Amino acid sequence: xxxxxxxxxxxxxxxxxxxxxxxxxxxxxxxxxxxxxxxxxxxxxxxxxxxxxxxxxxxxxxxxxxxxxxxxxxxxxxxxxxxxxxxxxxxxxxxxxxxxxxxxxxxxxxxxxxxxxxxxxxxxxxxx
Numbered sequence: 446x447x448x449x450x451x452x453x454x455x456x457x458x459x460x461x462x463x464x465x466x467x468x469x470x471x472x473x474x475x476x477x478x479x480x481x482x483x484x485x486x487x488x489x490x491x492x493x494x495x496x497x498x499x500x501x502x503x504x505x506x507x508x509x510x511x512x513x514x515x516x517x518x519x520x521x522x523x524x525x526x527x528x529x530x531x532x533x534x535x536x537x538x539x540x541x542x543x544x545x546x547x548x549x550x551x552x553x554x555x556x557x558x559x560x561x562x563x564x565x566x567x568x569x570x571x572x573x
Contacts, residue, residue: 451478453546454508455539460488463539465514466558468494474539475506481547500524512542518557533557 455463456470464470470491477485492502500523503511510530524531534554535542545551 449478451509452476452507453478453510453512453543454489454503454506455542456511456513457539461538461540463512463514463535463537463542465536467511467513467516467520468499470513473503473506473508475508476543478547483543483547497523500527500529503527503529510546512546512551515558521557 453476455474455476456465456467457474458464458471460472460474472491473489475487475489476483477487489502489506492498496519500520503524504527508529510532511524512532512535514536515533516531521531521533532546532551532553535551542551
């Protein structure tokens with residue numbers, strides 16, 4: 446990772462703590478990483494939630510890695526199809542999570558959230 450320039454996105458509502466579910470966040474904290482260090486932080490307001498909108502938005506923001514607590518399988522598949530790495534199971538302060546990621550110690554639990562759709566309203570069965 447040392448010579449790469451990466452953009453790492455975190456789901457958030459308050460710009461400090463990670464939002465537990467990718468599809469429920471109000472914003473994304475996006476860090477530009479150069480030579481293994483964060484050199485820039487941007488806050489991008491999330492678009493209105495609808496199936497497929499967030500992965501497209503992340504691609505438009507040129508984010509290489511998304512770190513979040515949980516995410517539905519469809520969003521995971523769409524992000525990966527765009528070449529975006531997905532790290533799931535994170536929680537806590539974004540700055541702490543970023544530090545752990547940059548140290549190479551952040552591991553995805555890889556588990557997607559189970560979603561059930563009823564009358565176009567989603568019930569999320571996530572445990573985070």
